[in-house]
Amino acid sequence: MLEVSARQRYEEKFAQSKALFERARNVMPRGVSHDQWYADPFPIYMQRAEGARLWDVDGNEYIDYYGGHGGKLLGHAPPAVVAAVNHQIQKGTQYGAACDLAVEWAELVQRLVPSAERVEFMNSGSEAIMYGIRLARAFTRREKIVRFQYHFAGAYDGVSVGNKKPFDVPVSAGILPCAVKDTLVIPINSEEDLEAALRKRDVAVVMVEAAGASSGVVGIRPSFYSALRKLTTQYGTLLLFDEVVTGFRYSPGGVQAAVGVIPDLTALGKGVSGVMPGAGAIAGRQDIMDLFLLKDEEWNRYRRVAHSGTFNANPLCAAAGIAYLNIIATGTPTRSANQKARMLRDALQRQMDERHIQGCVYDSGFSVIHIYFGPCDLKQNCDRGVCLNAAKTRDLSTGQALFMNLALNGVKTPTRGYDALLSAAHTEEDIQKTAAAYGRSLDGLIREKRLLKGI
Numbered sequence: 001m002l003e004v005s006a007r008q009r010y011e012e013k014f015a016q017s018k019a020l021f022e023r024a025r026n027v028m029p030r031g032v033s034h035d036q037w038y039a040d041p042f043p044i045y046m047q048r049a050e051g052a053r054l055w056d057v058d059g060n061e062y063i064d065y066y067g068g069h070g071g072k073l074l075g076h077a078p079p080a081v082v083a084a085v086n087h088q089i090q091k092g093t094q095y096g097a098a099c100d101l102a103v104e105w106a107e108l109v110q111r112l113v114p115s116a117e118r119v120e121f122m123n124s125g126s127e128a129i130m131y132g133i134r135l136a137r138a139f140t141r142r143e144k145i146v147r148f149q150y151h152f153a154g155a156y157d158g159v160s161v162g163n164k165k166p167f168d169v170p171v172s173a174g175i176l177p178c179a180v181k182d183t184l185v186i187p188i189n190s191e192e193d194l195e196a197a198l199r200k201r202d203v204a205v206v207m208v209e210a211a212g213a214s215s216g217v218v219g220i221r222p223s224f225y226s227a228l229r230k231l232t233t234q235y236g237t238l239l240l241f242d243e244v245v246t247g248f249r250y251s252p253g254g255v256q257a258a259v260g261v262i263p264d265l266t267a268l269g270k271g272v273s274g275v276m277p278g279a280g281a282i283a284g285r286q287d288i289m290d291l292f293l294l295k296d297e298e299w300n301r302y303r304r305v306a307h308s309g310t311f312n313a314n315p316l317c318a319a320a321g322i323a324y325l326n327i328i329a330t331g332t333p334t335r336s337a338n339q340k341a342r343m344l345r346d347a348l349q350r351q352m353d354e355r356h357i358q359g360c361v362y363d364s365g366f367s368v369i370h371i372y373f374g375p376c377d378l379k380q381n382c383d384r385g386v387c388l389n390a391a392k393t394r395d396l397s398t399g400q401a402l403f404m405n406l407a408l409n410g411v412k413t414p415t416r417g418y419d420a421l422l423s424a425a426h427t428e429e430d431i432q433k434t435a436a437a438y439g440r441s442l443d444g445l446i447r448e449k450r451l452l453k454g455i
Contacts, residue, residue: 075425125269216364
């Protein structure tokens with residue numbers, strides 16, 4: 001008797017999602033509104049979330065390891081945030097004017113994030129990146145920006161190169177060559193390459209995902225943080241930390257607070273409001289941020305960085321952000337999520353070791369873990385913390401198969417399958433259940449010859 005494949009079981013178990021996907025494609029080109037939500041043969045459509053749990057349209061329950069793309073360190077629908085939002089929504093969501101809550105919200109960000117002498121709210125991490133670059137160019141009167149290989153920085157045209165090989169080709173059609181002609185992409189962790197890029201003194205800003213590419217898939221050598229600060233200062237270039245995911249997650253003050261290296265600018269996104277949609281911020285040195293000031297007509301027209309946005313610092317996001325960040329500020333959620341990440345990392349590694357599967361489960365210094373299948377030349381000198389192997393690859397089809405198998409076993413990860421973002425809402429029981437589900441998923445991948453056992 002032939003065994004039913006994981007794909008067949010997936011189509012049968014998630015029948016309502018399959019039907020909804022067919023319906024969605026009549027109105028949305030991909031059937032979803034984000035590249036990372038797409039899955040083959042179809043995505044799973046969710047209906048409800050609470051704590052560390054998700055429920056889909058077929059009524060299936062999952063332990064969630066995506067957490068609003070990393071911004072929900074307290075889990076879904078934390079009571080204090082829900083109460084604050086429910087209270088505020090009855091008082092209005094957009095006043096067409098400044099609101100009092102925005103001031104308290106900004107003060108919280110300023111207290112937590114070391115670089116935040118001033119804070120400007122906007123609507124997303126992508127906007128924060130865009131305005132960070134604009135500020136840097138206006139402040140330095142330079143045009144070039146430096147990025148690192150494999151680092152992601154949102155949807156802005158100017159950062160559309162560097163995330164994938166070939167690094168000098170935009171990741172999307174429709175981007176003009178002129179939009180990226182001043183974007184230089186270099187390897188991470190190389191002081192020589194960084195200094196060579198800065199030597200001409202024509203670089204406005206060096207921007208870096210603060211924990212490494214994709215929240216640490218390829219990490220940053222601890223000593224390189226100091227090199228970033230030293231060399232950018234030496235050559236008159238600004239340093240921008242992308243803390244869209246790591247801000248308020250890596251530590252209450254982000255990576256910069258943990259490593260003690262203060263950038264000139266910090267891009268914040270979903271975490272600034274606990275993933276209440278429509279929130280982001282750029283924070284940084286006062287003299288740079290003062291480029292947002294309104295002054296005389298000459299300044300306003302030719303020197304100022306203009307900034308508008310209907311939903312900037314809206315009272316709903318502000319109420320959510322205040323409630324969320326007041327809890328984050330205690331440090332307790334961070335410690336809890338980090339502890340669970342170590343537990344999950346080790347539990348998943350044991351499942352691989354028991355099956356003699358070559359590879360590694362590692363963290364990135366905080367509450368995000370990553371899975372890699374294959375050999376590694378750096379294995380003997382690795383503590384499964386920060387991964388410095390930039391040469392490793394993670395096969396897309398194997399990752400999607402892992403996602404599918406995990407979903408069949410009640411665990412929801414990003415559709416790429418290899419990553420898990422933990423929260424303070426995860427429990428030790430969740431970790432145990434996830435490890436068992438991972439073991440069954442590995443067995444499924446072995447049966448279908450997507451992984452080799454006994455290497």
